Amino acid sequence: MQALRGIVIAALAICAFAQQQPAPVEVVPIRGNAYLIRGGSGANAGLIVAAREAIVIDAKMTEDSARAMLEAIRKVTPNPVRRVILTHSDGDHINGLAGFPKEVTVIAHPNARRDIEQAAKDPKFGFLASWIPRELVSGDRRLDVEGVQVELRHFGPAHTDGDLVVWLPAERVAYVGDLLFIGRDPLIHRHKNGTSFGLVSTLKKLLELDADTYVSGHAEPVGKAEIRKLIASLETTQERVRVLVAQGRSLDEVKAAFGVTGTTGMPGRRPGLVEAIYLELTEKK
Ligand SMILES: [Zn+2]
Secondary structure (H helix, E strand, O other), X not given: OHHHHHHHHHHHHHHHHHHHOOOOOEEEEEEOOEEEEEOOOOOOEEEEEOOOOEEEEOOOOOHHHHHHHHHHHHOOOOOOEEEEEOOOOOHHHHHHHHHOXXXXXXXXXXXXXXXXXXXXXXXXXXXXXXXXXXXXXOOOEEEOOOXXXXXXXXXXXXXXXXXXXXXXXXXXXXXXXXXXOOOOOOOOOHHHOOXXXXXXXXXXXXXXXXXXXXEEOOOOOEOHHHHHHHHHHHHHHHHHHHHHHHOOOOHHHHHHHOOOOOOOEEOOOEEOHHHHHHHHHHOOO
């Protein structure tokens, strides 16, 4: 027993160490001018190397990780990073802005800017006030970039109501932030007006893009087959919840039918998937 306790304590210590020491940041070529940035604290990021500049997609979660990312980028290209595109407003994608020069142009959806302005009111995240997005994209937009065609898309509320997709048609790569979760339930931020039904329609739009590599925040890149699988599983869950709601079942009964016990996610803000679907189906329009 004593030995087992020792092992458990050692394992916890390793976990704590792992949390303090994120994996080193690495810049991985995908195709042509498109790169994936792994490691550091926070979500995966992206890099586009254009003729005279480098554009970063998402900013990591800490100042240190963002600086490590910028250093890793310098080993890939001498081009300066003047623009950062945010796929949405979650902290693990944006708090690393603190490690970027203040002159950088931050590009985001207006609703992501709303969230960032809100977050900046909290003294803990007050630093974000220096990186409020200046360039706003609310629909389809082609960015003016020398040497690479960069298309921005917003397909409506899904993970949040400020999601942006960065699509490189020549590379056939799309950076999709947290629109794709692989191996775990999709996350719906109700407090940022995210919706599971919006997510399904957005995922269908992703399939329409001429792309074969989808880079997301918390998984390895995937192709269209994985997106189709995710749509099918989401639609199956939505349909099951719909049938139970039509039978007049309560939220607790619906959750029990899915084997979901207790509180999932963060009540009200980030409910678990089944709860999010239930709330969407039952809320008064
Ligand atoms: Zn997110």
